[in-house]
Amino acid sequence: MTSYDAGFSKKAQLKIQQMAFVLVALMIFFSLVALVFLSIWLSDLKGNTQELKDKEALEIIRKISGTPEFTFTSSSDCSSCIDLDKVIMAKSMDSYQNLFNLDYLLIERVYPPATGGECTRSNYPNCNQITIIKKTEDYGLAPGAFVTLASWSSEKNSFKYEIGRIYASGYNNEK
Amino acid sequence: MMNKKAYEFSFSWFFAIIAGAVILFLALYATTKLVGTYRLQQDTLRGKEIEVLLSPLETNLEGTRGVVITVPQETRISNRCDENSKFGSQYISASIKSSIGKEWEISPGAESSTHNKYLFSAKTTEGKKEFYALSKQFGFPFKIADLIIVWSDKENYCFVSPPQEIEEDIKEITQDNIIKNLISVNSEAECSQDSIKVCFRETGCSIDVSLGSKSVTKNGKTVYYAESFGKEEEKYSLLYASIFSEQEIYECQIKRLAKRASEIASLNKEKSLYLTSKGCSSSPILPSALTEYIAKTQLVISAKNSLELKTQLNALGSSADSLKNKNDQLRCRLF
Numbered sequence: 001m002t003s004y005d006a007g008f009s010k011k012a013q014l015k016i017q018q019m020a021f022v023l024v025a026l027m028i029f030f031s032l033v034a035l036v037f038l039s040i041w042l043s044d045l046k047g048n049t050q051e052l053k054d055k056e057a058l059e060i061i062r063k064i065s066g067t068p069e070f071t072f073t074s075s076s077d078c079s080s081c082i083d084l085d086k087v088i089m090a091k092s093m094d095s096y097q098n099l100f101n102l103d104y105l106l107i108e109r110v111y112p113p114a115t116g117g118e119c120t121r122s123n124y125p126n127c128n129q130i131t132i133i134k135k136t137e138d139y140g141l142a143p144g145a146f147v148t149l150a151s152w153s154s155e156k157n158s159f160k161y162e163i164g165r166i167y168a169s170g171y172n173n174e175k
Numbered sequence: 176m177m178n179k180k181a182y183e184f185s186f187s188w189f190f191a192i193i194a195g196a197v198i199l200f201l202a203l204y205a206t207t208k209l210v211g212t213y214r215l216q217q218d219t220l221r222g223k224e225i226e227v228l229l230s231p232l233e234t235n236l237e238g239t240r241g242v243v244i245t246v247p248q249e250t251r252i253s254n255r256c257d258e259n260s261k262f263g264s265q266y267i268s269a270s271i272k273s274s275i276g277k278e279w280e281i282s283p284g285a286e287s288s289t290h291n292k293y294l295f296s297a298k299t300t301e302g303k304k305e306f307y308a309l310s311k312q313f314g315f316p317f318k319i320a321d322l323i324i325v326w327s328d329k330e331n332y333c334f335v336s337p338p339q340e341i342e343e344d345i346k347e348i349t350q351d352n353i354i355k356n357l358i359s360v361n362s363e364a365e366c367s368q369d370s371i372k373v374c375f376r377e378t379g380c381s382i383d384v385s386l387g388s389k390s391v392t393k394n395g396k397t398v399y400y401a402e403s404f405g406k407e408e409e410k411y412s413l414l415y416a417s418i419f420s421e422q423e424i425y426e427c428q429i430k431r432l433a434k435r436a437s438e439i440a441s442l443n444k445e446k447s448l449y450l451t452s453k454g455c456s457s458s459p460i461l462p463s464a465l466t467e468y469i470a471k472t473q474l475v476i477s478a479k480n481s482l483e484l485k486t487q488l489n490a491l492g493s494s495a496d497s498l499k500n501k502n503d504q505l506r507c508r509l510f
Contacts, residue, residue: 015187023194030198034205045216052223059230067291068318068439073510089445095261095438099290121449152507154453 053170054143060100061145061168069096072150075159082107082164084151088124091132104139104169105132109149111163125151142169214273218284222269225252226287229267229294229308229323239344239408241354244306248272251301252325253283254294256427258476262290262438263431291435293428295324295420302327307354311412314405315491316499317443317510319436322412322428324419326356332418333366334359335374338386344408373418382418390485391417398425399485401492404499426484433475433491440465440472443509455507464501468494 064070065080069090072081087107090096108129119127149164228244249272257264270283300306305328310321326332334345337359345359358366363380366372374380383392390397391414400413417425444465447457471491478484502508 012186016190019187019190019194023198026198030202048220052220052227056227056230059227063230066321068320068435069442071318073317074508083446085446085449086442089442089449093438093442093445099262101289152450152453152455154455157454 054141056101057168057170058143060102060170061143061166064166064168065147069099074152075150078148078150078161081148081150081161082166084109084125084130084149084162084164087130087132088119088121091119091130092121097133097135100133100168102133102168102170103135104142104167106130106134106142106167107132107147107149108165108167109162110146110165114162125153139169142167210276214271214280215284218268218270218280219287220284221246221250221271222252222267222284223287225269225306226267226289226292229292239312239348240310241348242308242310243353244308245304246271246302246306249301249303250306251279251283251299252296252306252327253286253299254296254325254424255286255298256294256424256431258427258430258434260290262434263427265289265292265294265431267294291320293320293322293432295322295416295425295428296326297419297421298424300325300327301329304328305355307356309348309354309415311403311415312405312409313403313412313432314409315401315432315436316404316495316502317439318405319432319439322416324415326419328356331356331367331370332358333370333372335363335366335372335380336361336376337373337384338375340407341375341411341414344411347408384414384418389414393418393422396422396481398422398481399488401488404495422481426481429484429488430476430478433472436491437469437472437476440469444469447509450507450509457502457505457507457509460501461498461505461509464494464498468498 065072065082070082070087072078072083072086074083084107106129114126114128116123116127117129119125119130144165144167147164147166149162150159151162152158153160225244228242251270251272253266253268253270255266255268257266266286266288268283268286270280272278273280307326307328309324311324313319313322334341334357337345342359345357348354349357360366363372363374363377371382372380373382373384375384375386377383381393384390385392388399389401390399398417400411400417403409403412413429416428420428444462447461447465451457468491471487471494474487475484475491478487502510
């Protein structure tokens, strides 16, 4: 029977083991570095996305009174007013849910103070807020801005003007 | 006798070389992928930033607004219009020129989409440092939307003998020297050689405009426009849009505008019925005129070619005109 015996086999095996450990340690080290780098990068990316989303919501608020669906055109004395009569009609039209890149859009009557809760076609104008868009409960922070609201008053038989506040939150693609 | 002191290429060396090569390959592969992803991220952010920057262009009292979008590196803006869905979609994406590797990525960054913006430009607009955006209100007869017209510092538009309204409009747009690369001259010879010449009286220029037939011919393709209602400066909103955009984009945006017009008309109809019940009557004249108007918008949306689009746009224009006249006679005006 032939037997093969190399005198250095155990030493070589030890060296291979040593190297394998070093390589594994190196791989773990690089993986950890990559993980830290990726998490920082991703948080930065999420931050940028959130920032742009908020910016867009603010721009929409700033310009919403110029949107044809909301702008008051029945009279020429308040072209930067929001037409509340149009808004309540838009609320019941499904198509307007996706026109703006928004998750949430609410108009609140501030002054003179109004009560009655959420506006529907049946209780309008005896109400104090109109939620036009609410795609999710988790819409985050909704920045607000004061606006002038215009609507027809059957008691006065003319248009009346109120102070309102508009709140909006940007559309979140992650959902 | 053989020399037995030759260099011993042990297994450990062999193993180290193979493992080293694998590690280096993985590191290079990961770096390349990361650089690619980083470029995509930057392109996507630039696209979204441009889209957000275009939001303040919505007009209120003013009929026209202009802004300059300054970019730190050479950038390409891609404009894609999709006429499907309720309001259609506007897709904007960007690509930044890189000094490392390929100058431009084959596909730009991820597209950001909106449904309430109407961007009129070439499919791809390349700018060194600046992009110019002009917003013009489009009323038909009520305000439908703001048209955003975009060009870059690489394009010089030279309007030759335009009508007085356009000449004055250009003067006003460029008076504060923010919006550049847009001039109005009396003869073609006054335009610089590299400029895009837009002729209103002559033919054979880069872009030929016929005010009589309300058409714009560019690269052998003719598109048609309709005059906008409202202030004098808004009258030629669609003419500007057709000059600065490609045929495909222009016609798609016209159909999207017709969709928006149809929805706004429905909204006005609902408002009219509501106000009538509250003592502010516009019934029955206005709801019936609005129903006719909505039917005409559907014909524009379903137009098969440029000529059909022209015919249907003119028919919608007549309907809009009659709607405006009826509305103006009411005590309780809708718009």
